[in-house]
Amino acid sequence: MMLHTVNKSPFERNALSSCLRLAKKGSGILLIEDAVYGALADNAEGKKLAERNGDFKLYVLGPDLEARGVADKPLIDGVTVVDYGGFVDLAAEHDAVQSWL
Amino acid sequence: MMLHTVNKSPFERNALSSCLRLAKKGSGILLIEDAVYGALADNAEGKKLAERNGDFKLYVLGPDLEARGVADKPLIDGVTVVDYGGFVDLAAEHDAVQSWL
Amino acid sequence: MEDDDEFEGEVKRFLYVNRKAPHGTIYALETLETVLIAAAFDQDVSMVFIDDGVYQIKKDWDTTNVNMKNFSKTYRALDGYDVEKLYVEKESMEARGLTEDDLIVDVEVLSAAELSDLMDAQDVVISS
Amino acid sequence: MEDDDEFEGEVKRFLYVNRKAPHGTIYALETLETVLIAAAFDQDVSMVFIDDGVYQIKKDWDTTNVNMKNFSKTYRALDGYDVEKLYVEKESMEARGLTEDDLIVDVEVLSAAELSDLMDAQDVVISS
């Protein structure tokens, strides 16, 4: 299984929606940088992602949530927060990595 | 009245849709660079823009259409093609210019 | 702000439009640097935060672990530079589940329609 | 392609993912430069064009008036470098009103579901 990383805000760009259309079911998806807003339960994009959380294993980068002041906001169900070390582990555990830029 | 320029593909980013939400009715909107795809009649985004063409004066930069091989494709109704000189004229004729990046 | 008669007729309405999230790109920080300088010119300066730009003024940034500059408190300092006209679009806030309590500075929340009028009345628009 | 037994077990599946429109950014051109070099390494190279990336292979570019480099014919030259696996997503083509007649090279049009399987089977994915 592949790990997909997405670094763009789902409000601004189509990177996450393309990833959700083309990543194989069962893949891991890690939201980093401006994409972390997509993991929040209280916004429109997070709600869209929540509908797909049975299809993928979802992760979000903690340091990027903290930097943006949203680490205390509720996350959508089933999302795991990882740090940079956890990012490395995810990359190692999956067979390959694709970045959605 | 203001001239608004948009340079991003409406398939990739939200710049054009934000411009359409916030530009005052009657303003000019000039599509340049990757935004020129939004002026084509045969794609999904062009069709969306066509629904608003009564609210704005729409322009598209010809050299950017040509560079992308779409100068011969049908444009949505009411769009005027300008060259760089026409871009300068539009900027001069309007009271101010806002770029949607 | 002083009452400079000599500037009469030369005061322009400058609008800084912020549409990008912080940190993923540098635009929030570098636009802020421009606004601080602009304040010294005694112009009529406004800032609007729309789309992901509203995240620029989300409070509680902690940039320790990304090791990037935390310039959040600069938004609070704007007031001391006589930059007092900060506007946020209501629709952008709502789509992102944000309320005024989430913000680090006092702003005026305007609807897209109200913002549209305000933006249309500007002389110089610097956006990023 | 030669039959290099010595490379057995070392041939990896390299996928180049193109999602950006040409000219507005340089990614189309610089990715193409990478693919041409990659071809010399006798790996299993594929290119996919999805989202605005499908516009990279739209025919009839005329870059005279923007004064930018026209690298359109390089896509045609890929075949001579043994880069023959070019895939386009059907859904991206349809949303943009494009058909195979619009393209400068022969490609295989795949549905999102088919592409999903193909992309998941890669070893190295270079995207821009």
Added chain:
Amino acid sequence: MKFGILVNEGPFTHQASDTAYHFAKNALAKGHEINRVFFYNDGVNNANKLSEPQADDRNLVKLWSELAVEHKLDLVVCVAAALRRGIKDELIPEGFRISGLGQLVEAGIEGDRLMVFGD
């Protein structure tokens, strides 16, 4: 009419500098004045004279430089943005100069229109 121009991206990666250049050139051809071109954000990378594009590609640094010399344009590179990115005196091409952000505000005040080109 007096145009100010703000360029926020470097050459090649984004089309912004190309579009700004064509706008400037055409404005001058129509008899308008360009009171300043200000390079900010990654736009400061337009002021690196070591830039050496392939022979069949345009050379944006040279094009801006020549336009400045021909029309006595004021091309200003923002000192704060440039320091960060390592654009210093020894890299600055003919026709460009390094100065502060105040020059951008001034261009907005003194000009009739400020045009922004970025990403």
Added chain:
Amino acid sequence: MKFGILVNEGPFTHQASDTAYHFAKNALAKGHEINRVFFYNDGVNNANKLSEPQADDRNLVKLWSELAVEHKLDLVVCVAAALRRGIKDELIPEGFRISGLGQLVEAGIEGDRLMVFGD
């Protein structure tokens, strides 16, 4: 495990180089190997030793340089992308070297995972 890293954006304007740096550092801390860091597109701007950020900001060029020296990392700047953007020998910091695109493909072949950081 052996990681290759591709950095496609310059320092400051995009977060890509920061994220790549944290990934590399943490991979090394966990005992993994980084077989190469390849700088492409605007990523070549990470290799400008004149970069001088404000005192309260991180200095990415220096951070990469120090990481390379400490861990004997191979930091490769793409010659084609660098020439275009004016990144030449005189600007290259300690720990970086200029070479061809083949080094990127090689990093992909020889490594276990290739990580891409860009915009």
